[in-house]
Amino acid sequence: MAVPPASGSWDLRADVLSAAFARAPVGVGVCDEDGRFLAVNDCLLELFKHRREEVVGRPYLNFVHPKARAASLAAYFGAVVAAAAQPPPPVAHSELRCVAGDGSLLWVAVSWTITAPDEHGHQYGIVHLRDITQDKATQRELTAVRARLELAFDCAPIGVAVVGLDGQLLQTNRALQSLLGYHADQLAALSFLDIAHPGDRADAVAVFDQLRAGAIEVHETVRRYLHRDGRVVYGRRIAAAARGLDQRDDYILLQIEDITAQRRATDRLVELAESDQVTGLATLASLARHADLSGQPRSLVLAEVEDLPRLSGVLGRTGTEQLISQLAQRLRARCRSTDVLARVGDGGFAILVADPDGTAGSMVAARLVDAFAQPVIVAAQTIRVSAHIGIAKDPNGDQPLDAIIQQASLAARPRNAAANRSAGARAWRLILRMMSVVWILRRWPPPNSLPPLTW
Numbered sequence: 001m002a003v004p005p006a007s008g009s010w011d012l013r014a015d016v017l018s019a020a021f022a023r024a025p026v027g028v029g030v031c032d033e034d035g036r037f038l039a040v041n042d043c044l045l046e047l048f049k050h051r052r053e054e055v056v057g058r059p060y061l062n063f064v065h066p067k068a069r070a071a072s073l074a075a076y077f078g079a080v081v082a083a084a085a086q087p088p089p090p091v092a093h094s095e096l097r098c099v100a101g102d103g104s105l106l107w108v109a110v111s112w113t114i115t116a117p118d119e120h121g122h123q124y125g126i127v128h129l130r131d132i133t134q135d136k137a138t139q140r141e142l143t144a145v146r147a148r149l150e151l152a153f154d155c156a157p158i159g160v161a162v163v164g165l166d167g168q169l170l171q172t173n174r175a176l177q178s179l180l181g182y183h184a185d186q187l188a189a190l191s192f193l194d195i196a197h198p199g200d201r202a203d204a205v206a207v208f209d210q211l212r213a214g215a216i217e218v219h220e221t222v223r224r225y226l227h228r229d230g231r232v233v234y235g236r237r238i239a240a241a242a243r244g245l246d247q248r249d250d251y252i253l254l255q256i257e258d259i260t261a262q263r264r265a266t267d268r269l270v271e272l273a274e275s276d277q278v279t280g281l282a283t284l285a286s287l288a289r290h291a292d293l294s295g296q297p298r299s300l301v302l303a304e305v306e307d308l309p310r311l312s313g314v315l316g317r318t319g320t321e322q323l324i325s326q327l328a329q330r331l332r333a334r335c336r337s338t339d340v341l342a343r344v345g346d347g348g349f350a351i352l353v354a355d356p357d358g359t360a361g362s363m364v365a366a367r368l369v370d371a372f373a374q375p376v377i378v379a380a381q382t383i384r385v386s387a388h389i390g391i392a393k394d395p396n397g398d399q400p401l402d403a404i405i406q407q408a409s410l411a412a413r414p415r416n417a418a419a420n421r422s423a424g425a426r427a428w429r430l431i432l433r434m435m436s437v438v439w440i441l442r443r444w445p446p447p448n449s450l451p452p453l454t455w
Contacts, residue, residue, distance in 0.1 A: 027108075027129035033122065035060045035076065047108070047131055049101035060127065065097035065105065072096055072110070076125065079112035083123070095132065107136040159235065159256035165212055167191040170251065179235070179258050181228035192254065197224035197232060211241045211252055222259070234263040276343040278321045279328035284401075287342035290352060291401040298354055298394050299361025300401075302408035303331075303368050303387045305347035311383065319378050326376050327385065334367035350405065361391045388412040 021028055027044030029037050037056050045052055048063055055063075064072045075094045082092065093111045100106055109130040117123050153160055159176030161169050172187045180187070180195055187195075196204045200223050210216045223237045235256035242250050276283055282290070291298075305311075305327070312320045324347065331349055335341050340352040351368075353360045368389055376383045390412030392404045 024128075027131075029055075029060070029127045029129070031060055031125040031127060033124075035125070038124070044129060047100075047106070047129060048098070049104075054101070063098050065099055068096045068098075075110060076112055079114050079125065080123075083114035083116070095136075098129075106131060106133045108132060159254075159258070161187075161192070161254040161256070163192050163208075163252040163254055165251065167193060167208065169195075175258075176256060179227075179233060179256065180225060192252075195225050197226055200224050207239060208252065211239055214241070217241055222263075223256075225256070233258065233260045235259060279325050279343050281328055281332070281349075282340060282342040284342060284344055284350075287340060287344075287350060287352060288401045290340045291404070296354060296397045297356050297358070298352060298397050299358075299364075300392045300394070300404045300408050301351045301353060301361055301365045301368060301389065302344070302392070302405060302412060303349045303351075303372070303389045304345075304409075304412065306386045306388060308347035311385070315378055315381070315383070319381075322378050323376055323383060323385070326378070327371070330371040330374070331368065334371055335364070339364065344405070350408070355393065358393060358395065361393060365389050365391050 021039070022041050024041055024043060027041065027047045029040040029044050032038055036059050040052065040055050045055060048055060050063075060076075061069050061072060071094065075092065075096075078092055091111050091113055093109060096108055096110050098106050098108050109132045111128045113126045113128075115124045115126065153171075154173045156173055156175055159179045160173045161176055162171040164170050168191050169187050172184055177184060177187060182190075192208065193201050193204065204223070207216075207219050207221075211219065218238065218240045220236070220238045223235055225233050225235055227233050236259050237257075238255045240253045240255075242253050275281070275286070305324075308320075311323065315323060324343075328341075328343065328349070331351070332341055335351060336353075338354050342350050342352070344350045349368075351364055353364050355361050368387070372385055372387045376385055390408040390410070392407035392411060394404055
């Protein structure tokens with residue numbers, strides 16, 4: 001049938017309009033004032049899966065899902081009211097569920113146009129229907145995927161943040177909010193620099209610029225961050241640039257794993273490794289680290305407590321530790337702020353001294369002699385302690401620590417040898433006295449008075 005004109009006169013030939021109607025890429029139907037189809041094109045028949053005689057003459061609402069009929073009527077009457085307005089508003093669009101001839105459900109995008117009254121006062125409704133079932137399925141899938149991603153984002157066990165190309169925190173999850181002590185709206189007002197430790201900000205800006213420029217795609221490191229209460233938290237951070245279809249950055253994604261507890265434990269282990277548990281002094285490992293960082297003229301003063309095994313046998317383990325601890329306190333009091341005092345071995349102490357003029361080592365060694373000259377009170381016992389003291393100089397500050405310690409130990413050996421020679425002489429004198437006594441006893445009393453002694 002011929003399509004009724006949209007106005008009182010045709011601007012185009014009827015055959016041209018009929019061809020456009022029939023070959024339209026969307027379903028097109030013409031309804032009377034009662035909403036019955038007067039004409040439909042082939043696309044509409046294919047959409048509804050009906051023959052032409054099953055559609056023409058039937059109300060449009062018969063093909064609408066029962067739950068969508070009220071919305072369909074509202075859209076139709078809205079178009080009728082709009083047609084009476086001057087000037088008429090833009091065509092309104094809506095989405096409806098319809099029922100096809102095989103009973104399947106489909107979604108269609110609907111737009112109504114109401115013609116002006118013809119010479120007989122009749123008006124017609126022109127409806128355009130476009131199948132959006134696949135679009136709706138895709139939209140539902142995208143919505144489901146987005147919901148899953150948002151759930152994974154928000155419930156992730158590590159902190160996650162979406163950062164805009166201007167550095168602003170666009171979105172954060174609960175783990176990051178808990179890590180930093182902020183609410184989501186508070187973090188949204190901050191930039192990534194606001195949560196970074198001041199000491200890490202320069203490097204953070206450099207990495208951010210590289211990600212934004214496309215020079216790198218992913219960067220991983222350990223960063224310090226500021227909690228809302230001011231304390232420092234540590235995070236293993238991965239930053240990645242998220243790019244769109246045009247390969248241009250859209251945003252930067254940050255993933256931050258809280259490693260504060262692990263870092264504290266590591267620092268504690270390092271502290272234990274570099275701090276003697278009895279005296280609180282530096283260990284040999286810590287002294288080696290200071291020695292590697294020196295590079296300046298220096299001396300090393302080495303003091304080793306004499307006869308420590310004998311003292312340990314008298315005082316026991318606890319008493320020996322108290323003795324060593326008191327000696328450490330004395331030595332620390334006689335060191336300068338620039339000196340590094342360390343415990344070396346059971347009864348040894350080493351002092352690394354900055355010695356630009358070559359005299360500081362000797363001055364420190366003199367103080368050590370004074371420290372060991374004073375007796376030590378341990379468990380109500382007065383203990384006099386002596387020590388071997390040696391000095392080694394490193395004028396260029398480039399010798400390994402073990403070499404310097406060996407030199408200091410060799411410097412203390414002459415005193416040790418002299419002490420050993422003195423002790424040996426005393427032992428020989430005692431042996432000679434004992435031999436004299438034995439010789440006299442072998443000859444006393446006279447031979448004729450008593451039988452000779454037998455040994």
